[in-house]
Amino acid sequence: MDGIWSDERIIALYFERDERAIEKTDLKYGKYLFTVADTVLHSEEDSKECVNDTYLRVWQAIPPERPQYFRAFLTKIIRGIALNRYSDLKRQKRIPSALCDSFDSIEGWLPEKSEAEAREDALAIGEVLNRYLKGITRRRRYIFISRFFYLKPIEAIARALTVSESTVNKEIKAIRRGIEKACKEAGIWIF
Amino acid sequence: MDILNDRLLAAVGEIDESFLEEFESTDLSRLARQSRRKERLRRSVAVCSLVLSLVLLLTARFPRSIPPVPAYENAYFTVEELISLYASEGEYGVPSIGGAGTVNYQTVIVRGAPTWNIDTVKDLETLAVYSTLPDSFYPTDKAAFESFVARYRGAIESIIRIDSDFEIREKTTSFTDIVEYDTGEKGVSMEVYHTRYMISLDIENLESLYPGELPAISRFASDDEILEALMPYAKFVLSAWGKAYSDLEIARDYASTDSDCSASVSVRFFDKEKAFSHEVDSYMGGKEECLIFSFYENGSEDTEKLMLSHIWYREMTEAKKGSLEQVAKLRRLPLSEAEALLQNGCFFSGNVCPFCAAENHKAVDFTKGYDEVSLVYRMSRNGMLIPFYRFYVKTRQDLWSGLREYGYVYVPAVEVSGLSDFFEAKHAGHASS
Numbered sequence: 001m002d003g004i005w006s007d008e009r010i011i012a013l014y015f016e017r018d019e020r021a022i023e024k025t026d027l028k029y030g031k032y033l034f035t036v037a038d039t040v041l042h043s044e045e046d047s048k049e050c051v052n053d054t055y056l057r058v059w060q061a062i063p064p065e066r067p068q069y070f071r072a073f074l075t076k077i078i079r080g081i082a083l084n085r086y087s088d089l090k091r092q093k094r095i096p097s098a099l100c101d102s103f104d105s106i107e108g109w110l111p112e113k114s115e116a117e118a119r120e121d122a123l124a125i126g127e128v129l130n131r132y133l134k135g136i137t138r139r140r141r142y143i144f145i146s147r148f149f150y151l152k153p154i155e156a157i158a159r160a161l162t163v164s165e166s167t168v169n170k171e172i173k174a175i176r177r178g179i180e181k182a183c184k185e186a187g188i189w190i191f
Numbered sequence: 192m193d194i195l196n197d198r199l200l201a202a203v204g205e206i207d208e209s210f211l212e213e214f215e216s217t218d219l220s221r222l223a224r225q226s227r228r229k230e231r232l233r234r235s236v237a238v239c240s241l242v243l244s245l246v247l248l249l250t251a252r253f254p255r256s257i258p259p260v261p262a263y264e265n266a267y268f269t270v271e272e273l274i275s276l277y278a279s280e281g282e283y284g285v286p287s288i289g290g291a292g293t294v295n296y297q298t299v300i301v302r303g304a305p306t307w308n309i310d311t312v313k314d315l316e317t318l319a320v321y322s323t324l325p326d327s328f329y330p331t332d333k334a335a336f337e338s339f340v341a342r343y344r345g346a347i348e349s350i351i352r353i354d355s356d357f358e359i360r361e362k363t364t365s366f367t368d369i370v371e372y373d374t375g376e377k378g379v380s381m382e383v384y385h386t387r388y389m390i391s392l393d394i395e396n397l398e399s400l401y402p403g404e405l406p407a408i409s410r411f412a413s414d415d416e417i418l419e420a421l422m423p424y425a426k427f428v429l430s431a432w433g434k435a436y437s438d439l440e441i442a443r444d445y446a447s448t449d450s451d452c453s454a455s456v457s458v459r460f461f462d463k464e465k466a467f468s469h470e471v472d473s474y475m476g477g478k479e480e481c482l483i484f485s486f487y488e489n490g491s492e493d494t495e496k497l498m499l500s501h502i503w504y505r506e507m508t509e510a511k512k513g514s515l516e517q518v519a520k521l522r523r524l525p526l527s528e529a530e531a532l533l534q535n536g537c538f539f540s541g542n543v544c545p546f547c548a549a550e551n552h553k554a555v556d557f558t559k560g561y562d563e564v565s566l567v568y569r570m571s572r573n574g575m576l577i578p579f580y581r582f583y584v585k586t587r588q589d590l591w592s593g594l595r596e597y598g599y600v601y602v603p604a605v606e607v608s609g610l611s612d613f614f615e616a617k618h619a620g621h622a623s624s
Binding site: 071133 | 212
């Protein structure tokens with residue numbers, strides 16, 4: 001019974017409220033989740049805390065949720081947690097300014113709104129993004145998710161795809177225009 | 192910036208988990224850089240699409256009335272030559288990334304000779320110049336690389352000529368190394384950032400462009416010279432268009448230089464009534480001239496641009512004339528026969544195997560009919576002009592660019608011995624595998 005379990009078996013443990021679910025999740029995805037958080041935070045201590053928070057969040061979410069893609073489900077949770085942590089740290093001025101600059105290319109996409117509206121906005125725009133992503137090439141989806149979900153630096157994306165950074169930048173500009181257009185068509189004013 | 196203030200970042204967190212799963216299971220080797228050449232060719236497909244505008248216009252006005260192929264434009268070729276022609280030219284017959292009209296692109300690819308490619312993408316913010324160096328030149332010899340940068344920076348920048356109407360508000364230059372994915376060719380990328388345009392210039396086989404040669408090609412034809420050269424062709428187009436020269440306003444768009452010292456310029460003929468505009472690109476120099484006519488429905492850059500025509504004129508040598516005269520005797524396929532070939536899957540696309548193409552790109556099914564057809568000439572590697580029917584199928588009508596996208600494939604417009612056998616053999620090969 002030791003070793004790496006299938007996602008279905010791990011999820012079954014959550015439904016049985018068996019605490020081994022977290023152990024098995026950590027065994028299978030712990031390092032991966034740490035990497036996702038560390039990409040945002042660049043801090044081992046903070047990233048480990050994010051991983052633990054993720055497990056708690058998953059424990060609370062399953063049941064009733066039964067994720068179809070368990071890894072993706074975990075990834076979305078830890079990304080949200082890591083971004084919140086990033087925000088907290090930045091307010092505490094624990095984030096080097098150089099790191100903040102790495103997100104410059106996505107600055108100014110959308111105007112600021114109140115927190116109460118944020119969730120609603122995210123869901124609405126998320127729907128638009130889903131439709132947009134279905135209509136683009138797999139390569140462009142890869143770039144989109146690398147940059148805007150995982151917040152990977154341009155350089156890393158270019159290296160992964162063996163293209164120049166300017167090529168990635170061009171793709172990102174095209175993505176931005178595509179999203180802007182899709183949002184306008186959906187009645188969402190994003191600029 | 193405070194990334195939590197960015198609603199997009201939150202929204203991205205709501206994307207479907209299937210996309211993340213796809214991301215994690217991505218085989219990067221399949222997504223890694225397709226050759227820059229393929230990318231350029233894809234763009235050129237888009238421009239060739241643009242360029243076909245006149246033929247579409249003519250066919251719209253005179254349906255099923257395609258003019259006979261002049262003898263000198265016919266060619267002698269085999270199925271194998273057709274295959275070699277398309278095997279290297281990207282994925283015709285599938286939706287192109289940019290769609291028709293999103294990119295103004297010029298390319299001249301001459302293997303074994305210096306090759307420069309300049310493209311402009313409007314409304315982007317970068318202007319890039321790429322150059323490729325011999326393998327031995329970089330990156331092992333850093334000093335040589337730096338020497339290259341110092342030697343060519345000014346000369347290359349001078350090639351980028353933007354019309355004064357397009358003010359360069361900001362311009363910076365940088366050099367980085369690049370490696371072509373398909374060939375492993377090492378090179379250097381020169382990028383000039385510009386606020387309105389992206390222009391990229393690829394230089395291959397640069398060794399033959401070493402000192403003294405690059406500045407030599409920096410002479411540009413004057414506007415008057417270009418217009419004078421254009422007029423014989425422009426008159427033909429104007430006649431079909433139903434416009435007089437005096438009806439038009441003329442504006443120079445941009446200019447560039449190709450490796451054979453030929454200058455190119457885009458001259459846009461605007462209808463004074465502003466109903467639509469007409470663009471003429473001219474490649475001049477050497478023994479080859481090319482005219483590209485494109486038609487804009489309402490003169491706006493933001494609207495769908497239909498490709499109406501692509502006309503090549505090539506100064507034929509005596510030797511070539513001899514071989515062409517042989518081909519001129521081949522029977523010309525009427526459109527109805529070409530349609531039958533299309534319906535039977537006997538067409539050429541980027542994938543030399545149409546069944547593979549159909550499998551990979553199910554969204555475009557050319558066997559069930561087509562939306563538009565035009566007559567075009569494709570030039571083989573040995574310089575022969577081969578007439579084709581180009582069949583279009585509208586794919587998506589609402590791209591991110593706001594333009595319409597076409598897929599298109601080719602059917603030879605002259606009888607080709609063994610063509611059906613070739614496709615049958617391909618089909619049989621698939622059935623057995």
